[in-house]
Amino acid sequence: QVQLRESGGGLVQAGGSLRLSCEGSGRTFGSFAVGWFRQAPGKEREFVASINWSATDLKYADSVQGRFTISRDNAKNTVYLQMTSLKLEDTARYYCASRSLWATTSASDYGSWGQGTQVTVSS
Numbered sequence: 001q002v003q004l005r006e007s008g009g010g011l012v013q014a015g016g017s018l019r020l021s022c023e024g025s026g027r028t029f030g031s032f033a034v035g036w037f038r039q040a041p042g043k044e045r046e047f048v049a050s051i052n053w054s055a056t057d058l059k060y061a062d063s064v065q066g067r068f069t070i071s072r073d074n075a076k077n078t079v080y081l082q083m084t085s086l087k088l089e090d091t092a093r094y095y096c097a098s099r100s101l102w103a104t105t106s107a108s109d110y111g112s113w114g115q116g117t118q119v120t121v122s123s
Contacts, residue, residue, distance in 0.1 A: 002026055002098045002112045004034075009094060009117030012086055020081040020117060022096030030074035033103035035110055036081050038092035038119075048094070049081060050103035059105055063089075086121045093118050 008020040022034060035050035049070040050059045058070055069082040079096060094117055097110035104110075 002029055002032055004096050004098060004112055004114035006094065006096050006114045006117040009119045011120045011122060014086060014088055014121055014123055016086050016121075017082070017084045018086065018119060020083065020094055020096075020119070022079040022081075022114060024077045024079075024098060026077075029077040029098075031101060032098040033101055034070075034072065034079040035097050035099075035103055035105070035107075036070065036079075036094060037097060037107055038090075038094045039116075040092040043092075045095070045107050047105040047107065050105065051079060052103045053101050057103060059103060061105075083119070086119075088121050088123060091119060091121045 003025040005023050031053050033052045036048040037045050038048050039045040047061050051070045067085045072079040096114050098112045099110045
């Protein structure tokens with residue numbers, strides 16, 4: 001299992017940018033896929049983006065395609081989510097999660113989760 005910790009959330013105006021970080025523990029972090037999910041109050045958790053262990057397979061939700069970019073630095077045990085052109089509807093708590101090797105878009109496929117970081121977009 002990998003322990004995960006998110007950071008980088010905050011309050012930003014619509015149109016602005018934020019970069020979220022997901023730092024993992026353990027020397028095997030480079031062999032894990034990481035997914036970003038988000039959950040807004042009263043809504044179900046939804047897939048945002050994912051990256052496989054080698055960063056050769058990136059996936060994005062349609063709602064963030066072209067605005068968000070996922071990347072990883074295995075030397076730093078960290079996966080990033082660069083968010084640009086933020087919209088009010090991006091307001092949510094963002095979670096990163098890990099699974100072995102290959103990423104999927106389903107939250108139930110991920111075994112380890114961080115505590116989340118809040119992103120609030122204001123008008």
